[in-house]
Amino acid sequence: MDRTELKQKICAAIDQHREEIIALGEDIFRHPEMGYKETRTATKICEEFDKLGFSYQSGLALTGVMAKLKGGESKVNVAVMGELDAIIAPQQEFADPVTGAAHSCGHNAQIAAMVGVGYGLKYSGVLQELSGDVTLIAIPAEEYAEIEYRSQLKKEGKITFLGGKQEFIKLGLFDDVDMVVMHHLTVPSLLENGGLAQAGGAYNGFTGKLVRYIGKEAHAGGAPHLGINALNAAQIGLAAVNANRETFQDKDHIRVHPIITKGGDLVNVVPADVRIETYVRGSSVSAILDASAKVNRAFKAGADAVGAQCEITEIPGYMPVEPDKNLQQLLYENYCALLGEENVLFDHGMMGGSTDLGDLSALMPVIQGRTTGAAGISHNSNYSIADKEMSYIVSSKALAMTVVDLLCDGAREALRVKEEFRPIMTKEQYLREWGQLQ
Structure with missing residues (x-):
């Protein structure tokens, strides 16, 4: 099958399982948990992977879950990632009445899209047509919150870093990953010119x-x-x-x-x-x-x-995000195919916020696109999911199509991305200089 046929098949499989994908995103939205405490959410991911027949590891960095899917060849390993944790917004409609946790940042949609890619790969049959592996990752503790609590976990030897991706780096869980693609949900007011999606950009550290x-x-x-x-x-x-x-x-x-x-x-x-x-x-x-x-x-x-x-x-906080322009171009093209070029922006410039994806961007190619679908204000109690199709299904398809681009045709695009990437530092330098680990 050529690239177009592969994309059509994987998107059709996502459409066939759209109700399961949406239900997962909505369930997580209604049951928020803070970083390194996401036990219920992690259990939901394990249940989904069990249903899909995927082998996986769980309990990684306390709550993380990872499933590696083998392609027809294993030339490259592309990770699709979603974040498990919520923030504190106690007045939000579905906030936890005890902790005040609420999914007012859209991580529930990230997780749904990551699992959505799994549905697409499983039921389309395209995985064996790809020349690389795909690792699905549900990762804890992106929000840099509850610092005293996490510092206590560190004192107890349960974690080394306060951020989940940082902890995964230290544990060696990204050692065989070559690049990462993911998306973030946003509200329309944060996109210029009424856009529906944005292929990514830089973030503060x-x-x-x-x-x-x-x-x-x-x-x-x-x-x-x-x-x-x-x-x-x-x-x-x-x-x-x-x-x-x-x-x-x-x-x-x-x-x-x-x-x-x-x-x-x-x-x-x-x-x-x-x-x-x-x-x-x-x-x-x-x-x-x-x-x-x-x-x-x-x-x-x-x-x-x-x-x-x-x-x-x-x-140690988070390093600035430097998006990989090759990955950004592929994601941009797939957003355009789904939403129309007039509705998609390539770059959002420098975002004032931060994410531990920046730490990964120092070591390997990464991209985090943004799709609309939420309403209200991010990190606010009025935040809600306004468009389930955009939040869960379009995001799943865009990521799945990008995986196909990377791994079809002998993984030509992924190998090019990998060859042209210039890391800022090695893992050892990162742990020593930013993580301050001797």
Whole structure:
């Protein structure tokens, strides 16, 4: 079969199983779980893989699931990936009433599309026509959230990294993967000119920080002069961070957005334990490090001003995403085939947000397209799935068609992508220099 026939067959198989794919996406949307806690969601993926007859590994980096499907030849291994975790948005319609977790970022659609590719490969019969393998991955903990919880997991030796893809890199689970394709759901207002899809682009990277101000307790009304107010230190530190914002250059896309996670213990006690979490985002590692040094200096100045102490714990965040242009072109062409060229954008430029896909992009070719299908505001309680066809089925087809492009004709396109890619660093360099592992 030629490439066109293969794509037609795989899309027809996805259409035949559209109800199962949509049902999976909707079920996950209604049962959100936070990173490294996605036990129910992982179980659903295992059930789907069992139904499809796929062999798989589970419990990877606590909750990850991976199924490797063998092609007619094994020249290249292409991974199709979806993320398991949710965020906190307690007022969202289907938020977990206990944890406040909600799928207000569209990861449920990623998982459905990844499994949708599995349905297409299974029931189309095209897998044996391909000259490479396909690895389906459900990966935990993309959202860099609940830092204290994950730091405790790290102390207990259960994880090394706070991000799921980072942890997979460290565990060697990407060692035999050559490239990654995935998609992200978005809302129409984030796409220019009324577009329906976007073939990807760059994302900021960031470093994470835990900041603790240590003061001295005293009676807040009777003898505040005997204390050292850590909350005042934090307020001065935050003001000093803001005073540095004019030094951030537009080209570096710097974002600093701290939150106070603890402001003291009792209202009538001078605050002596105040804590802040923040990211420092930027479009390059050098820009991140430069802004990070300024932020650290500002936080420490707040402590110096009132005689408090300031402890800053640096946590490896995510590297900037550099999309592979060859993969981006293939995905663009498939979006155009499905939606019409007038409805598809090639690139979204630099996104201010971040993803641990950036860490993978330093090591191998990756692409993350975006399709509309959601309504409301991302990471907001009004987020919803507005278009199930776009969210689950179009996304499944676009990824499946891209897999066909890569692996048909003797895996010619995949081999070209692999040959032309220039990694930023090796895995060993990544673990040593970014992960700070000796």
